[in-house]
Amino acid sequence: MALKSEIQRRRTFAIISHPDAGKTTLTEKLLLFGGAIHVAGAVKSNKIKKGATSDFMEIERQRGISVATSVMGFEYEGIKVNILDTPGHEDFAEDTYRTLTAVDSVIIVVDCAKGVELQTRKLMNVCRMRNTPVIVFVNKLDRDGKDPFEILDEIERELDIKVRPLSWPISMGLTFKGVYNMFEQKLNLFLGNKKQGVTDDIVEIDDINSEVLDKHVGGYADTLREDLELVNGVYPEFSRETYLKGEVAPVFFGSALNNFGVRELLSCFISIAPFPKPTATETREVSPFEENLTGFIFKIHANMDPKHRDRLAFLKICSGVFERNKPYLHTRIGKRLKFSSPTAFMADKKSVVDIAYPGDIVGLHDTGNFKIGDTITQGEQLKFKGLPSFSPELFRYIENADPMKYKQLAKGIDQLMDEGVAQLFTSKANGRKIIGTVGVLQFDVIQYRLEHEYSALCRYEPITLYKACWIESDNMEQLKDFRVRKHSNLAIDKHGREVFMAESPYALQMAQDKFTDIKFHFSTEF
Numbered sequence: 001m002a003l004k005s006e007i008q009r010r011r012t013f014a015i016i017s018h019p020d021a022g023k024t025t026l027t028e029k030l031l032l033f034g035g036a037i038h039v040a041g042a043v044k045s046n047k048i049k050k051g052a053t054s055d056f057m058e059i060e061r062q063r064g065i066s067v068a069t070s071v072m073g074f075e076y077e078g079i080k081v082n083i084l085d086t087p088g089h090e091d092f093a094e095d096t097y098r099t100l101t102a103v104d105s106v107i108i109v110v111d112c113a114k115g116v117e118l119q120t121r122k123l124m125n126v127c128r129m130r131n132t133p134v135i136v137f138v139n140k141l142d143r144d145g146k147d148p149f150e151i152l153d154e155i156e157r158e159l160d161i162k163v164r165p166l167s168w169p170i171s172m173g174l175t176f177k178g179v180y181n182m183f184e185q186k187l188n189l190f191l192g193n194k195k196q197g198v199t200d201d202i203v204e205i206d207d208i209n210s211e212v213l214d215k216h217v218g219g220y221a222d223t224l225r226e227d228l229e230l231v232n233g234v235y236p237e238f239s240r241e242t243y244l245k246g247e248v249a250p251v252f253f254g255s256a257l258n259n260f261g262v263r264e265l266l267s268c269f270i271s272i273a274p275f276p277k278p279t280a281t282e283t284r285e286v287s288p289f290e291e292n293l294t295g296f297i298f299k300i301h302a303n304m305d306p307k308h309r310d311r312l313a314f315l316k317i318c319s320g321v322f323e324r325n326k327p328y329l330h331t332r333i334g335k336r337l338k339f340s341s342p343t344a345f346m347a348d349k350k351s352v353v354d355i356a357y358p359g360d361i362v363g364l365h366d367t368g369n370f371k372i373g374d375t376i377t378q379g380e381q382l383k384f385k386g387l388p389s390f391s392p393e394l395f396r397y398i399e400n401a402d403p404m405k406y407k408q409l410a411k412g413i414d415q416l417m418d419e420g421v422a423q424l425f426t427s428k429a430n431g432r433k434i435i436g437t438v439g440v441l442q443f444d445v446i447q448y449r450l451e452h453e454y455s456a457l458c459r460y461e462p463i464t465l466y467k468a469c470w471i472e473s474d475n476m477e478q479l480k481d482f483r484v485r486k487h488s489n490l491a492i493d494k495h496g497r498e499v500f501m502a503e504s505p506y507a508l509q510m511a512q513d514k515f516t517d518i519k520f521h522f523s524t525e526f
């Protein structure tokens, strides 16, 4: 019984946005409302400061901060909220993709002036793959931005999801008056400049036609009435069911910096967001309510200090109860492991945890046993699905620069790939190793870490590639023909899967047109 209620009171989610839309600010304000921190600025952002974008050592320094904010847990009105942080730098998008496999829902932050930007579109595609429920927060209403109807159209179009506004802004920029909360039928007045506090000026309005509204927002009252009529005419009633299926995204408006609209967002979030859902394995679905513990590793954080080579593996608990010092089966290596100091995360604090429930994230100290995607159980031989790899965007050959250190290099590359720093492909034509990344910074990170952690030297050589596509086909004849003709473009990924390395969009298109029975996938989840 305790297990059931512990599961039902958990909300594990991530906040995603294009850099600068306000993810860090919103996270911090949620923590303020949750009482997890008491002053703004208490939780350091894992955001890579502007101007440091080419300085990866600075980024690594800040990774130290990001481990502290990897998971931020707090209690709010009896609900245990777990916010999973995602890297603020686009070059680490692959980390974000993986984090999204460990959450039950997502809040997307959109800048009201910039609208939906590229990174948000990419992340939404990942959410769509598993129908993750999303709530949208349109931020920075204290500045001039696009017309709210225009923003809603843009979200529907660009993110390919239906929307239902649950709050509505009254003007914006210098004349921003506040938001009308349709979910709770309250008017929130914007007084500005309340960056530190957590109280809003709220007026309860039973009837939108009441004069109280005119009293508070003057000439904007009629515009609000018209807008609301239009909203209710255009958008269907909010239904939690369609939200939970990932079909409709409720939308809130506000200003995270001014703490405005954040409380509404949080109280709606805890009442509608899902508790941990069943998780698919290769053989069966695991319900969170099952008694036996199961979980998977979705992130590994390495300590770059060569004197402390420990790593922290992040376990998402999918079912049962996790207990400290109890032996659990690491299903890939078939060994039982005990964890004497598993870590739980509460806002900016880490602490040793004795017990944890589905939806929670536990940090496990690791000396090299774990790879991303590994499964932990109480004895059952299971393998959780759904930690896809996505086609990298950038590619380089990696070569050994010190013939005496061949072994070290191979080991280093192997371990860094297990951590998910980048992806490795081996050309079928010449056996050369190709590193694929999402951002240019990872190449520097790999080179630096190989040298400092493994005493190995590498150098890169350019290669012109557009995408890595995982291929599959039922037509063995065609596959055979493809393998012969495209031999020089074929490679094997780290798990032995066959990959077509397309040189250009044109080359990919040609291959797709000619070999119609072959499927070309941009991610390993197919």
Ligand code: G4P
Residues within 6 Å of the ligand: 017, 018, 019, 020, 021, 022, 023, 024, 025, 026, 045, 047, 088, 139, 140, 141, 142, 143, 254, 255, 256, 257, 258
């Ligand atoms: P990110 O994590 O999504 O990258 O964004 P972050 O929260 O760091 O916000 C980016 C910038 O936008 C910050 O300003 C932040 O203060 C500002 N911001 C966030 N929410 C609002 C809002 O509601 N209204 C306004 N006007 N600005 C907002 P910065 O100058 O880049 O950084 P900082 O020096 O303020 O930290």
